[in-house]
Amino acid sequence: MSAEAEIERVARLAYGRLVATLAARTGSVSAAADALSEALVRALETWPLRGVPERPEAWLAAVARNLAADAGRRARVATAAVDHLVLLEEERADMGEAATPDRILSLMFVCAHPAIDARMRTPLMLQLVLGLDARRMAGAFLVPPGTLGQRLTRARAKIEAARIGFALPAADDLAPRLAHVLDAVYAAYTVGADGDGAGDAKASSLAREAVWLARLLAAQMPRAAEAQGLLALLLYGEARRPARTDAAGRFVPLAEQDAVRWNAGLVAEADLAMARAAAAPSLGRYQLEAAIQAAHMDRRHARPTNWTAIAGLYRGLVALHPTTGAKVGLAAALAEAGDTAASLAALDAIDPAHAAGYQPFWAVRAHALRLAGDRTGSAAAYNRAIALTADPAVRSFLVGRKAGLGA
Amino acid sequence: MQYMILNYTPATEYPDGDAVRAAAEGELWGAYTRALVEAGVLVGGNALHPPHAATTLRVRDEARDIQDGPYAASKEQLGGYYIIDVPDLDAALAFAALNPAAASGAVEIRPVVARDPA
Numbered sequence: 001m002s003a004e005a006e007i008e009r010v011a012r013l014a015y016g017r018l019v020a021t022l023a024a025r026t027g028s029v030s031a032a033a034d035a036l037s038e039a040l041v042r043a044l045e046t047w048p049l050r051g052v053p054e055r056p057e058a059w060l061a062a063v064a065r066n067l068a069a070d071a072g073r074r075a076r077v078a079t080a081a082v083d084h085l086v087l088l089e090e091e092r093a094d095m096g097e098a099a100t101p102d103r104i105l106s107l108m109f110v111c112a113h114p115a116i117d118a119r120m121r122t123p124l125m126l127q128l129v130l131g132l133d134a135r136r137m138a139g140a141f142l143v144p145p146g147t148l149g150q151r152l153t154r155a156r157a158k159i160e161a162a163r164i165g166f167a168l169p170a171a172d173d174l175a176p177r178l179a180h181v182l183d184a185v186y187a188a189y190t191v192g193a194d195g196d197g198a199g200d201a202k203a204s205s206l207a208r209e210a211v212w213l214a215r216l217l218a219a220q221m222p223r224a225a226e227a228q229g230l231l232a233l234l235l236y237g238e239a240r241r242p243a244r245t246d247a248a249g250r251f252v253p254l255a256e257q258d259a260v261r262w263n264a265g266l267v268a269e270a271d272l273a274m275a276r277a278a279a280a281p282s283l284g285r286y287q288l289e290a291a292i293q294a295a296h297m298d299r300r301h302a303r304p305t306n307w308t309a310i311a312g313l314y315r316g317l318v319a320l321h322p323t324t325g326a327k328v329g330l331a332a333a334l335a336e337a338g339d340t341a342a343s344l345a346a347l348d349a350i351d352p353a354h355a356a357g358y359q360p361f362w363a364v365r366a367h368a369l370r371l372a373g374d375r376t377g378s379a380a381a382y383n384r385a386i387a388l389t390a391d392p393a394v395r396s397f398l399v400g401r402k403a404g405l406g407a
Numbered sequence: 408m409q410y411m412i413l414n415y416t417p418a419t420e421y422p423d424g425d426a427v428r429a430a431a432e433g434e435l436w437g438a439y440t441r442a443l444v445e446a447g448v449l450v451g452g453n454a455l456h457p458p459h460a461a462t463t464l465r466v467r468d469e470a471r472d473i474q475d476g477p478y479a480a481s482k483e484q485l486g487g488y489y490i491i492d493v494p495d496l497d498a499a500l501a502f503a504a505l506n507p508a509a510a511s512g513a514v515e516i517r518p519v520v521a522r523d524p525a
Contacts, residue, residue, distance in 0.1 A: 117498060162518045163408050165495030 007052055009212070013044040014056035018064070029110075033128055035064035040131040043249035053154050064107050097313050104129060105220045106166045108213065112180040121184040122191070125306045127152055129231045140191045140206050175282075178221070181229045182286060185213045186386035211238055218273055228293065229278035231286035235270035236293035240265040253395035255336070259299045266342040267297060272357050288313055292329070307337035324354045333370040343368040359388035375405045409450060409492050409519035410499040414508035415483035424456045427486070435507045442505060443491060452489035483512040490519065 019032055020170040038246055039060045053059040111125040123141060134149035141148060157297035158164070168178040182185040189210035211234050217224075218231040243261035246252050274294055277287050292313045314330035327350050347355075347365050355361040366381035382402035421427045431437050431454040443449035458477040465472040475482060486508065493499050499516050506514045 111498075115500075162516075163495045167495075169497070270508045397517070 004048055005299070007047045008044060010052055010056055011060070012130045012209075012212075013045065014043075014060050015040050015130040016104050016107070017101075018057055018060055019128050019131075020107040026159050029159050030153070032064075033156065036060060036131060037127075038253075039063035042146045056215060060182070101216055101220055104216060106186075108181050108217070109168060109177060110159060110164050110166060111191040112177070112184040114157055114166060114177070115162060115181060116158065117151070120151055121180065122187040123148060123152060124155050124205070125184050125213065126188060126209060128156075129213065132209070136208070174182055178224060178226065181217065182226055185210050185217065186230060186234075186286070190212065190238075191325075207234075207238070218276075222276060223280050224270075225280055225282045226284040226286045227287060228273040229284060229290045229339055232270040232273040232277065232290035233286055233293055235266045235273065239266035241268065245393055246331060249393060251391070251395070251397040254296060255305070262300065264300075267300065271292070283320065283387065285317060288317045288320065293404065305336070307333050311339075324350060324358055326359065326365050328358070331368065332360075334365065335371055340368055340372045344372065357388060359385055362388060366398075366401070368403075370405060378402075379405055408494060408499075409498075409521070411492055411517045411519055412452075412489045412491060412499070412503050412506060413485055413515040413517065414487045414489075414506060415512040415514065416481060416486040416508045417512050418458060418484045420511060421486060424460070427454050427456060430454070431487075439505055439507055440489075443489060443502060446502070448491040448493050448502060450490040450492050452487065454487035457483060457486075458484045486512075486524060 006052045015036055018036055020028065035403075042063050043056070043060060047053070107129055108125055111128055112121045116124060123137050126137055127134070134152055135145045138145035138148045143151075167172070189207050189312070191206055211231075214227075214231040214234050217227045240254070240257060240263045240271050242263060243257040243259075244252060252258075270290070271294070274290060277290070292310055295306060295310050295313065310360060311330060311333035314326060317326045318330055327346060331343045331346040334346060344365075347361065347368065350361065362381050362385035365383055366378045367376075369378035369381055379402055382405075384396055386395055386398045386402070389398060421430050425464050436454075440449070440452075458480075461475075461477040463476060463478050464475045477499055483490075489506075491499065495500065496516070497516075503509060503514045508514050
């Protein structure tokens with residue numbers, strides 16, 4: 001991680017704590033978030049030059065207050081006066097008391113509250129917990145920055161007007177509420193991870209933010225098996241990121257990746273999360289998806305991938321959470337396990353309306369038809385997949401596969 | 408913090424004023440109202456005559472446009488409301504979930520604008 005990235009990480013952590021702290025105390029999110037967002041920008045400008053202050057929270061709080069108090073001269077004064085203000089700030093007894101991860105956890109539950117528009121939960125969480133601004137997120141969410149900014153403002157206003165509480169949900173309500181939080185974090189990851197291959201640096205940094213949020217959730221909720229499952233799922237994906245492209249920048253499919261290039265530290269961390277989930281398992285989508293990814297990791301120990309077992313896990317996932325992605329995953333596993341007929345039947349059972357624009361459907365169908373010996377059908381499916389691929393590395397991989405048909 | 412709970416019931420459920428009155432004093436709604444009173448959260452509320460008793464008025468260019476019927480015609484109709492005073496939205500949702508309309512139609516929870524902001 002570069003120095004800039006490290007500074008950004010520290011600044012964000014401090015930011016999230018401060019929003020959580022101030023919002024938990026006053027119930028007002030908007031004012032705190034606006035001033036702190038500006039303070040965060042100052043931090044990212046100043047810290048690389050002057051070093052990260054010893055107390056990032058105090059620094060950000062002081063700058064934010066100064067910005068709010070003296071809007072006219074804020075640009076120059078804020079950072080110049082900050083050392084003095086930090087000294088004053090350090091005398092404030094309440095600073096240390098409140099800046100704890102459980103406050104951030106509360107804030108995440110607020111952002112993913114069912115009373116908040118489902119599409120806004122992820123951007124809201126990225127903004128309020130990590131200080132990302134609408135401009136930076138808009139591309140990843142395929143919304144114009146102005147529109148996203150307005151929706152974020154509206155969502156923040158609702159938190160205040162409707163007074164969404166900062167207390168964690170009661171035990172009997174915790175599981176469904178946690179599911180919303182996990183979904184919002186996962187959405188941040190997929191929006192980031194999908195853009196990654198195309199060299200979209202903004203999107204892949206969103207994936208890292210999602211991992212950070214998942215780590216915090218897993219650490220704060222050690223007995224929540226689904227939170228552990230989500231962390232493991234994201235970490236297995238992150239561990240394989242370096243192996244997804246070869247030295248020439250070409251896309252390498254999972255089955256052909258060099259297991260030596262997987263990040264062993266991240267795999268170990270993911271395995272640990274899986275072990276915690278196994279201590280008190282609950283039937284859940286993230287544990288199943290993580291188990292599928294863990295099964296792929298067998299190759300690290302020179303064991304062949306057990307595709308029959310993976311297909312079984314996908315069957316469970318489809319039963320629990322019947323998304324198009326899970327159904328296509330099942331079809332891919334069946335094809336790899338040697339049951340081409342079952343794979344094609346699974347694909348045929350998918351609603352054509354959902355399949356039409358879904359690239360993995362066509363890539364898997366092309367692969368299964370090739371295994372079945374239908375070269376013409378396979379070539380046609382490859383064409384559909386190629387047309388739906390934005391990532392140049394993946395596209396050239398598919399073009400190569402199609403050429404290999406010899407049809 | 409005060410919230411208004413608006414009861415949206417299927418339009419056919421309570422056809423006239425007598426049916427509304429009977430329901431308000433009946434087992435389902437009576438028990439709900441008592442639960443709010445016993446919890447110490449009830450500020451106020453009323454049952455309303457059915458939508459066919461409603462009149463909708465618009466004033467345009469100082470002229471009154473008066474129409475028979477409710478402002479918005481839909482499958483569920485505003486049948487009454489409660490005002491409750493609870494600490495936050497989650498508490499309001501907990502009480503709203505017990506509202507009989509939540510099962511047969513829908514309830515809307517709206518924060519009441521405070522006269523003196525806290």
